[in-house]
Each structure stands twice: as C-alpha cells, then as structure tokens.
Amino acid sequence: MTKRTNYYNNLSADYSKPRLISDELRVGLLSNGEKYISLYEQKLPEITSEYSLAQIEQENREWWPSHCEALRQGRGDLLAGEYANSLVYFCADGPFYSKTVAVNREVHWWAILAQPGVTMAWPIVMFNGEVVYSEWNCTDDITKEIIAKGNQTFLRRGHRGACYFKSEQLNFYRDVYASDELLHWIRR
Numbered sequence: 001m002t003k004r005t006n007y008y009n010n011l012s013a014d015y016s017k018p019r020l021i022s023d024e025l026r027v028g029l030l031s032n033g034e035k036y037i038s039l040y041e042q043k044l045p046e047i048t049s050e051y052s053l054a055q056i057e058q059e060n061r062e063w064w065p066s067h068c069e070a071l072r073q074g075r076g077d078l079l080a081g082e083y084a085n086s087l088v089y090f091c092a093d094g095p096f097y098s099k100t101v102a103v104n105r106e107v108h109w110w111a112i113l114a115q116p117g118v119t120m121a122w123p124i125v126m127f128n129g130e131v132v133y134s135e136w137n138c139t140d141d142i143t144k145e146i147i148a149k150g151n152q153t154f155l156r157r158g159h160r161g162a163c164y165f166k167s168e169q170l171n172f173y174r175d176v177y178a179s180d181e182l183l184h185w186i187r188r
Contacts, residue, residue: 007125013065015072018119018139026069030078033066037081039159044084051160053129059158060132068122074114076107082156084164091168102166109170113148117141130157148172 008014013021013029021029036059045051063082070078080103089096089106096102113120117140124135137149148171155165 007123011061011065011125013068015065015068015121015125016123017121018141021069026073029066029069030073030075032062033070033075033078033082036063036066036159037078037162040081040084040162041160042085044086044157044164045160047130047157051158056130056156056158056161057127060127060130060154060156063156063159064125064127064132068120071110071114071120074110076103076110079103079106079110082163083166084162087164087166089166089168091166091170109172112172113138118147130155130161132156146173 006014006016008016013025015021047053047056066078067082069075070082080099083099083102085099087096087099087102089102093105094102096105112118118138119141120136120138122134122136124133126133132154133151135149135151138147139145140147150168150170152166152168154163156163
C-alpha cells in the first residue's frame, strides 16, 4: 500500500481543512502576497542556472499559502495581481486570453467561494518546478454542504514570472454567477 502524505509538509500554513490558520498568520500571508506581486516582471523570466526550476518551485511553495488566504479573504486585488498580464486561462467558460478578460469572469467565482459563511479548503496540493496542482472544495459553515469543488493547474514562473497559464475544472452546486450582494465582498 502506498504511504499517504501530508501535502502541506514544509509549507508555512496548512489549508487542507477549514480554520487551521491563526489571525496573526493570516495577516502575514496577505502581506507576503503583496510582496510576491511586487516582484513580477512584465517579461517571463528565462529558466537558467541563476533562476532554476528548483528556485521557482521553492517560490511557488512560499506563494501557495498566501494564494489560499487571499481567496478565503476575498482579496480579488491580490488574486488578480498573481496573474501575468498575458495569462492564458482554460476552463469550461473559456478560453480566456489576458489577465483582464480572465479576472472579469473569475470575480464571480471568487465572490461565491469567499462569501460569508463559506470556507474554502485545498486538501491536495502538489508542486513540480513551475507546475502547481491542487484540488479544492467550498463548504457551507452551517449546513456543511459542499457548494463547489474543483481542481486547478497553474504554470507559475515563481515570483518574477507570476501565473502565466491556468487550467481549472469547477463544479458549482449553488450559483454560478455571483449576485451583486456577493460581489461587494470582493476587494478590487
């Protein structure tokens, strides 16, 4: 039998289940997210001996918890900042070409996933160089029903290159477009 692993070993925070993160850590992770966005370069950096796949993977491991917290907190400003301007985003509604086009659609999903009374978790996350793969779910805090689930793959060239390709499969069990009431929760 294959030995099971904790996907969050050696990461700064565990987002495999709801409510594992302290308030102090939340603040630090959001601050880290702002710092990572500030390192983005318009031109996708080359993978070289000075900027290796090992370094890129380490940067992606550092970034992951800040990404999760940004989603939980409805920080659309940080989520949009994680994308390269030339983002290619494949999903059932797509494809979307450019950060602006993708964010205009994705803001509805962020509003649904980050709404009050719902908590998002990522029980599985895996890293390989510039590839980040995760499986996620959103649970209603009161009824415990799963309101949405899916998986996503990012190609992220570390902090300098940001996410330049994203592929996602989403299943929503309540709502597909966010109401105006929910959209006001997302910071832009």
